[in-house]
Amino acid sequence: MENTIKVERAILNITQDDLAKKIGVSRQTINSIEANRYVPSTVLALKLSEIFRKPVNDFFKLSEND
Amino acid sequence: MGKQNYIECERKGLEKLINFRLPHYFYTIGILVAGLSIVLMFVRAFAMEGDTEWLKLILQKTLLVGMLFMSVSRDKDEDEMVVKLRMQSYTYAFVVGVIYALIMPYVEYGVSNAMKPEGEAFHDIGDFQLLLFMLMVQLMCFHALKRMR
Known part of the structure; x- marks a missing residue:
């Protein structure tokens, strides 16, 4: 799974900590998601979708290994 | 009870089981209990005389309980x-x-x-x-x- 959360976050001009607080997780979790070390649950993905005002598919993409 | 209510009730029950964790302050309690148990184990071993096997068994159990609190408490x-x-x-x-x-x-x-x-x-x-x-x-x-x- 690949994602462009870092880009989306930059567009909104918010820090990892700001985003973490908005969706109720720790900053380290956002960092792990951005670094593709952790694939979030559907609930978290939908919360991110709400923040970015975009469908989940726009910032999460399946990679060849998936 | 309707079918929908029954499903909702089952889902809530399952969620309660899955999400069971002690509050975060149990982590501190766990550290204190485990730490105190270890200290008393040393005291029993080096500073106490007589038959203290019963104390050893109790301290072993309190150490495990303390560590269990640390293990199952929320972050x-x-x-x-x-x-x-x-x-x-x-x-x-x-x-x-x-x-x-x-x-x-x-x-x-x-x-x-x-x-x-x-x-x-x-x-x-x-x-x-x-x-x-x-x-x-x-x-x-x-x-x-x-x-x-």
């Missing part, structure tokens, strides 16, 4: 990733615990007999030794995984 910043890491740490602890229980009796027997000719007889490890080892592995793995995230 300060509990989120779904922390929950996943905790589950992973339990998996490691279980696997390593089984290997430990299988191998350690032979290691103890070998070492004991290598040191002195009339070494200990072969015996399985005790429940306290195994549970302590598994809880230690779980807590260490959990903290290591949290640092790596």
Whole structure:
């Protein structure tokens, strides 16, 4: 799974900590998601979708290994 | 009760079971209980005389209870990733615990007999030794995984 959360976050001009607080997780979790070390649950993905005002598919993409 | 209500009730029950964790302050209580147990174990071993076997058994149990509190209490910043890491740490602890229980009796027997000719007889490890080892592995793995995230 690949994602462009870092880009989306930059567009909104918010820090990892700001985003973490908005969706109720720790900053380290956002960092792990951005670094593709952790694939979030559907609930978290939908919360991110709400923040970015975009469908989940726009910032999460399946990679060849998936 | 309608079908929808029944499904909702079952879902809530399952969620309660899955999300069971003690509040974060139990972590501090666990540290205190485990720490105090270890200190008293040293006091019993080096500063007390007479038959104190009963105290040893009680302290072993309180140490396990303290570590269990530390193990099942919520993290300060509990989120779904922390929950996943905790589950992973339990998996490691279980696997390593089984290997430990299988191998350690032979290691103890070998070492004991290598040191002195009339070494200990072969015996399985005790429940306290195994549970302590598994809880230690779980807590260490959990903290290591949290640092790596």
